Amino acid sequence: MVSDERAPGAPSAGLKAELLAVGLDAARKAGExxxxxxxxxxxVAATKSSPIDVVTEMDIAAEKLITGILAQRRPLDGLLGEExxxxxxxxxxxxxxxxxxxxxxxxYGLPSWSVSIAAEYRGETVVxxxxxxxxxxxxxxxxxxxxxxxxxxLRCRAAAPLDQALVATGFAYLxxxxxxxxxxxxxxxxxxxxxxxxxxxxxxLCDVAAGRLDGYYERGLNPWDLAAGDLVAREAGAVxxxxxxxxxxxxxxxxxxxxxxxxxxxxxxxxxxxxx
Numbered sequence: 001m002v003s004d005e006r007a008p009g010a011p012s013a014g015l016k017a018e019l020l021a022v023g024l025d026a027a028r029k030a031g032e033x034x035x036x037x038x039x040x041x042x043x044v045a046a047t048k049s050s051p052i053d054v055v056t057e058m059d060i061a062a063e064k065l066i067t068g069i070l071a072q073r074r075p076l077d078g079l080l081g082e083e084x085x086x087x088x089x090x091x092x093x094x095x096x097x098x099x100x101x102x103x104x105x106x107x108y109g110l111p112s113w114s115v116s117i118a119a120e121y122r123g124e125t126v127v128x129x130x131x132x133x134x135x136x137x138x139x140x141x142x143x144x145x146x147x148x149x150x151x152x153x154l155r156c157r158a159a160a161p162l163d164q165a166l167v168a169t170g171f172a173y174l175x176x177x178x179x180x181x182x183x184x185x186x187x188x189x190x191x192x193x194x195x196x197x198x199x200x201x202x203x204x205l206c207d208v209a210a211g212r213l214d215g216y217y218e219r220g221l222n223p224w225d226l227a228a229g230d231l232v233a234r235e236a237g238a239v240x241x242x243x244x245x246x247x248x249x250x251x252x253x254x255x256x257x258x259x260x261x262x263x264x265x266x267x268x269x270x271x272x273x274x275x276x
Contacts, residue, residue, distance in 0.1 A: 011121040016142050019074075019093065019119040023129040024140060026069040027115045030062040030099055031133035034106070034115070037061070042107060056107055059083055062099035062115065070095055077119075082224045094120045098224035101130075102200030111135065116202040118227030128228030130202045139206045139232050147209050147235035154236040157211040159259040165214035167256075167264065168196040168204045172220045180275060181219065187271040188264075201253075205229025208255045209236035215256030215264050219273055226253055241265065243274055 011019075038058060045057045063083040070079060078089025081097040088094075095117065100106055102113030111134035119127040126143040139154070141147040147154040169185065172178050189195055196213070198204055202225065204216040209232045226248055230240050239261040242252040252274040256264055268274075 009122055011126050015093075015121070016126055016145075019121075019127040020129070020140060020142055022070065022073050023095075023117045023119055023127055024138065026066045027117050027129045027131035027138065029069065030066050030115045031131040031138075033065055034058055034062055034100060034113075035133040038106070044107070055083060056100070056103060058106065059100045059103055063097065066097055066099055066115075066117065080223060082222065092122050096120060096125075096224050096227040098202065098228075101202040101225060102198075105199045110199070112198045112200050112203055114200050114202045114206075116224065116228040118224075118231065120227070125227050125231045128231035130206050130228050130232060132203055132206075139209065139229075141209075141228075141232040141235040143231065143235070145235070147232045149206075149210060154209045154232070155211065156208055156233070156236050156238040156257050157214055159257060160214055162191055162260060162263040162267075163193065165192045165256075165260045165264070166194055166196065167192045167260075168198060168207065168213050168216040170197060170199065170201055170204070170218040170221075177220065180272075184268070184271045184273045188267065191267060192264075201225040202229040205233045205240075205255050208238050208257075209233045215254070215260045217252065217254040217256075217264065217268055217273065219250070219252050221248075221250055221253045230255065244269055 045055050060083055063081050067085050076091040078094035079085050079087050098116040101116045106113040115131040117129045118125050128141045130139045139149050171181050206229055207213045208216050233255040234240050238255050239258050240248050240255040242248045
């Protein structure tokens, strides 16, 4: 008999492999739908927090496709989706789904958008998949098993001082918060190499993992924005978190190489990046 060396409550290797296979399949099919099915006259189906925080008909279609796959292949699992899906499940597994991260980019025909799917087991993210169809790239990570771009293992960049760091960020939809974020950028920009704003949190986190960025921070993210990309970044050797001593959250999410994280986190705290 082969002994099971898992920690108590940890998922088996077989379960993690199954969750990864399901996540990859769902992300691939949703990405193909979004890439190939985008209508020329793409319409905004609804707005959320503000007139620029939009939901398109394709966000809804992609989430419906993903939830259908999950219901068929993992019917006892829970689900949290950006466009309203929310069920607790009974298996100990919960899927956290952003069917279209970077909706405004997608609406305008810009390529930086993605499908983000994470699987949690008993509250801990164990699988993350981020598909970027317009890049022809799919990132994935399994807890304790590394992060990958296709079959290439990812590692974040080597140590660099903050003044040589390329850092990405994002901005809120609400005007008052956006004004404060502009002030934070004013304080951070002279201290780093440069700042980028791509428009998809999941892709920014994966770009940290792939060594395309030294760091990324943002306030106002939701669990579905963070879950998959945060795992990909961590499994590639990046450090992730929020305010000092706290995990990444809606208050502040930060991912960076260890050296940049150590310098950038206190600077963001000093600048009040977590304030509205």
